[in-house]
Amino acid sequence: MHPILSEILNAVLLLAWVLFVVIVIARVTYNYFAKRETHKVAIYYARKVIHILAGGLVALLIALYPLFETPLVPFVMGLLLAVFTYIPHKTGKLMYWFQDPDNIYEVDFCIMWAIFITLGWFAGKQLGYNSPFLFGALPLLFMAVGDGVTGIVRNALFKRRVKHWSGNLAMFIVSAAMALALNFGLSGVLSALAASLVERVEYLGGLRLDDNITVPIASFATLYVLQLMGIF
Template identity: 30%
Template sequence: MDFSWVPYALIGAAIIVGTIWLTKYPGQDLAWVNRKLIHFSIVPAILMFYYGFIPKGIFALAAFAFGLVQLWPHLKRSEFSWYQLQNNYGEVFFAFSASAVSVLFPRDYATALLLAMAISDGVTGMIRHYYFKRNGFNVKLKKHWTGSLGYLITAVIIAIALLEGDMIGKIGWAFVLMLAEYQPWIDDNLAVPLVGSILYILY
């Protein structure tokens, strides 16, 4: 049996866990920033998945396990306050969605969608946080076009790097995902992978 993936999986997990631990220091006041930093920390594991260092099944199982670990504090009503929010299961949805995406789609498409979930969502959250902080609004409840622009730009770059097809199709893919992230009705950690799944059928 081949266990060559073990060091890569351990490195990927260590980066995520290490980031979760380090974000304790900025604390609860920067919970939204901490959440986005944790989003970014998943990128190395995604890239190792893309290049075949971490098998699909292992990546999916690890993502599912992360989802369960993060769900438990919510169920106990004892959230990790520096990045988890009461009645907001976004990080749990992210992990479960990442698990499903990695299994259901070809590696190139799965990687593009996973990177949009991690990088583009992280970028838009950071931009919105600092925009509203500078302008004195409640950053916990608002979205703004500045963040969506950041999402669109990064998602286009990801599409160009990983997806086949013409430029119009790639921009369209990024634009629709941006709309899925912006809409207010469904948590974007569910909406983006769901819409991305539909786009795969159409793409």
Template identity: 30%
Template sequence: MMNTAEAVLLALLFILMTIGFTKKLGAEWAWINRKLIHLSIVPAILMFYWGLIPAKIFSGTAFLFGATQLWPHLKRRELSWYQIEHNYGEVFFAFSASAIPLVLPAGYATALLLAMAVSDGVTGIIRHYYFRKHGFNVKLKKHWTGSVGYFITAIIIAFLFLDIGIIGKMVWAGILTLTEYQGWVDDNLAVPLVGGVIFFLY
């Protein structure tokens, strides 16, 4: 069985390899690249759930990723293959991922982190291909097709990681789907905030 250092190294390696792969795809695929990087933290989330990566180490590493990604924005030198000018979504994602394990129990934190990584990733990829096919600006648009993907994956996550009854799981997935779809607050902030509120209400 892996120790903590090996688990952290493996998780980091997976994320860094994904970032390297997306760099090869280039700026034309920036929106897809962002979602692939979201998905790349799934091994880290699962190792946190299995107890291989302590919450403080997961949190600290996510915070460092957030700070590292914020710096190019502040310097106006975005990493063009996955960062978008004036869009801080990947920074919010990392900072939110840093906070969640510190304030929520591991099981619930895992479900919420997976919704942020997997459901949001699937949603973005579906929307990218829908709007690419229909000729719209995929950087700015949301569409119900992506929300269907979000809802389905969020339900699967809820059934695997939450013990709140069938109706509760469906309501959880539905609320997060609507939260992701709204356009007033970046979903990388809104989903963890609403997800946290749901936990305390339950």
């Protein structure tokens, strides 16, 4: 099969998985928790399931397997999903089981996923990684899986969306473990720490921050600078 056709097929399969997670698994998750918790809590659980099983798993698969030669197709995938999640907000026809009319952070998630899977590939190439996608995947795993665990812990403890250090501790433990499992060493652990600390910051000078933006930026920058300095 021609490489371009192979990449398109891989993209279609990954997008199909993401849609299955969003439309089926997340809705099942919402229905389960909606019977036991408030609507907002059920939405939050569903969103974190999407974070982990869609954003996190797909980033990991792209990093570990030769699905794409360049970041072009994954970048387009991320932007398509950003449009897919933005349209319901624009039309008012929300996918009620995971979309909140008060924020569009899931759109930010898709955009940042697209940006950092791309930036990470270039950084990985520069730093000599055999699998350059791996470099960008780590900050995305912090954003998707690490922050996903943060939300689940806080939801379980407080039954509402709230910033609390219990979630940040859980995020650091999971994120550092992922960094070590992927052989990032000290630079990975310190970038996990940066991600876990910045996630706690919700407001800056009166401006509300989205951790889907701050987490990948802080962790990517930390990881990149440390490795440029020779700290691995």
